[in-house]
Amino acid sequence: MEEDYSQPVLDGKGASDYERYLRTDELLALQKPPEEQVHRDELLFQTVHQSSELWLKLACFEVEGATARLREHERAAAIRLLRRSVAAVQIATRLLDELEHMSPWEYQAIRRVLGHGSGFDSPGFRNVRRVSPSLGDAFHALRRAEGLSLTELYVQGREREELYQLAELLIEWDERISVWRFRHYKVVARVIGDEVVGTQGTPVQLLGELIKNRLYPELWQVRNELTELAKGQG
Ligand code: HEM
Numbered sequence: 001m002e003e004d005y006s007q008p009v010l011d012g013k014g015a016s017d018y019e020r021y022l023r024t025d026e027l028l029a030l031q032k033p034p035e036e037q038v039h040r041d042e043l044l045f046q047t048v049h050q051s052s053e054l055w056l057k058l059a060c061f062e063v064e065g066a067t068a069r070l071r072e073h074e075r076a077a078a079i080r081l082l083r084r085s086v087a088a089v090q091i092a093t094r095l096l097d098e099l100e101h102m103s104p105w106e107y108q109a110i111r112r113v114l115g116h117g118s119g120f121d122s123p124g125f126r127n128v129r130r131v132s133p134s135l136g137d138a139f140h141a142l143r144r145a146e147g148l149s150l151t152e153l154y155v156q157g158r159e160r161e162e163l164y165q166l167a168e169l170l171i172e173w174d175e176r177i178s179v180w181r182f183r184h185y186k187v188v189a190r191v192i193g194d195e196v197v198g199t200q201g202t203p204v205q206l207l208g209e210l211i212k213n214r215l216y217p218e219l220w221q222v223r224n225e226l227t228e229l230a231k232g233q234g
């Protein structure tokens with residue numbers, strides 16, 4: 001008997017296996033329908049936020065996976081997963097561009113229906129704060145097991161290829177989170193201004209200061225030490 005490809009074989013709602021597997025009925029019902037919108041740009045606003053949450057969810061899932069791999073001393077597998085995390089945060093950063101298509105005046109209508117909703121309660125970003133320290137701990141445990149200081153690791157980078165790549169991926173993760181914060185700050189300043197307070201009472205100015213936050217300050221500090229070391233050798 002020939003297979004009838006027009007008929008779904010998976011369980012679930014939806015006319016096709018595509019819709020059943022991806023649960024598109026539920027996914028596409030997660031945005032306000034036009035009759036509930038206070039402004040048509042609510043679809044843009046919700047789409048950017050909801051997709052940001054998905055990309056941050058994936059990014060953190062891969063960071064946790066990489067941390068588990070590191071604990072098992074599987075460095076190459078960890079490197080592969082961390083590359084995905086970094087790429088996912090870059091996508092979340094690019095999503096912010098879309099918000100700049102909103103008019104700052106018209107956005108005020110949307111802002112009125114957000115209640116006390118604030119990005120500080122973003123599950124995706126909260127997860128970034130939760131998973132990042134363990135990744136750092138797992139990396140440093142591995143480095144210490146090899147008896148290497150961070151400076152030694154960088155000086156011997158060529159002979160310590162995987163550990164070196166891991167150090168670079170950690171700083172990349174850290175940098176990309178800061179770049180996200182920078183882009184977010186600029187979007188906020190462009191849409192609501194930089195001398196106002198947010199829906200949870202946080203001054204936008206404070207968001208500007210958070211850009212300087214570092215997940216792994218020691219990885220930034222070692223650059224200074226390398227510059228000093230090179231001077232001494234010059
Ligand atoms: C027009 C668009 C946006 C505006 C006007 C805006 C505004 C703000 C403001 C004012 C704050 C400070 C907290 C407060 O609300 O009092 C904040 C924080 C935050 N927002 Fe947004 N936001 C926008 C888009 C987004 C998007 C798309 C995301 C994606 C998840 C996001 C995630 C966050 C996060 C994670 C924080 C905490 C910042 C941190 O820990 O560095 N925001 N936002």
